[in-house]
Amino acid sequence: MSPPTPWYRSDDGAFALYHGDALDLLPALKERGAVRAIFADPPYFLSNDGVTCQSGKMVSVNKGDWDRLTTVDDMHAFNATWLTECRRVLDADGTIWVSGTRHVIYSIGFAMQQLGFKLLNDVVWEKPNPPPNLSCRYFTHSTETLLWAATSAKSKYTFNYATMRRMNAEKQMKSVWTMTAPAASEKTLGRHPTQKPLALLERILLSCTDVGDLVLDPFNGSGTTGIAAVRLGRRYVGIDRELEYLDLTKRRFLASQAEQPLFAVAQ
Numbered sequence: 001m002s003p004p005t006p007w008y009r010s011d012d013g014a015f016a017l018y019h020g021d022a023l024d025l026l027p028a029l030k031e032r033g034a035v036r037a038i039f040a041d042p043p044y045f046l047s048n049d050g051v052t053c054q055s056g057k058m059v060s061v062n063k064g065d066w067d068r069l070t071t072v073d074d075m076h077a078f079n080a081t082w083l084t085e086c087r088r089v090l091d092a093d094g095t096i097w098v099s100g101t102r103h104v105i106y107s108i109g110f111a112m113q114q115l116g117f118k119l120l121n122d123v124v125w126e127k128p129n130p131p132p133n134l135s136c137r138y139f140t141h142s143t144e145t146l147l148w149a150a151t152s153a154k155s156k157y158t159f160n161y162a163t164m165r166r167m168n169a170e171k172q173m174k175s176v177w178t179m180t181a182p183a184a185s186e187k188t189l190g191r192h193p194t195q196k197p198l199a200l201l202e203r204i205l206l207s208c209t210d211v212g213d214l215v216l217d218p219f220n221g222s223g224t225t226g227i228a229a230v231r232l233g234r235r236y237v238g239i240d241r242e243l244e245y246l247d248l249t250k251r252r253f254l255a256s257q258a259e260q261p262l263f264a265v266a267q
């Protein structure tokens, strides 16, 4: 299988975006075996024609065809397939983070256990200002779960303990992280329906990678993982099946090049 051609590659080669289905591209990547960390924010399969609340307005929950609900068995098979490919792409001492809500996270955790990953932490991202629950039949959904796993129990994975402790006023960092949704300033170049905050990705990458390491996101979206990676002096490969999101990522990347890198002060 010949390696795929990137849809976009920065001049220094440190930032590459691939257009297509992650399931097709991951097996052919030339970076196979060399990725130090993966962040994956896969489809939550929430687009079931329901409604939710956004900025005080009732809006459809539909995000796109990539997020259409399938059967539980189909969803689990999909999760097991892309996680298998991610495990092959990772360096043996690399780690993977996967974010999700209750709709997918149990399937992902189970698939990880089935595949031989070692679960390291389940970090809770708590949103202090979640949208209200319109149905009034549930507690307000205010968290997402981030599963962090090593490729196997033998892994000599990176955990930058001292950096995390320093970022937490010299106390051990707990597994509940309170952070707001992305600020409007992070969305000036375009919108993605499930954009993650840069601060979340920066903390994740600071915890488990070092300057120069290669980071991959198979569900790139607006490219938050990639922007955090380059701001911290890491290299990046992102994959998305939607061109409009790759376009947005490229715009964010080019804008980030004008900024002062963070890595000089972060570690």
Ligand SMILES: C[S@@+](CC[C@H](N)C(=O)[O-])C[C@H]1O[C@@H](n2cnc3c(N)ncnc32)[C@H](O)[C@@H]1O
Binding pocket: 020, 021, 022, 023, 041, 042, 043, 044, 066, 192, 194, 195, 196, 197, 218, 219, 220, 221, 222, 223, 224, 225, 239, 240, 241, 242, 245
């Ligand atoms: C939950 S969003 C990721 C959002 C991202 N974390 C951010 O901060 O913007 C998932 C993304 O995965 C893409 N996607 C869904 N299925 C895919 C697949 N099979 N291969 C590649 N991309 C896929 C969608 O187009 C969508 O942009």
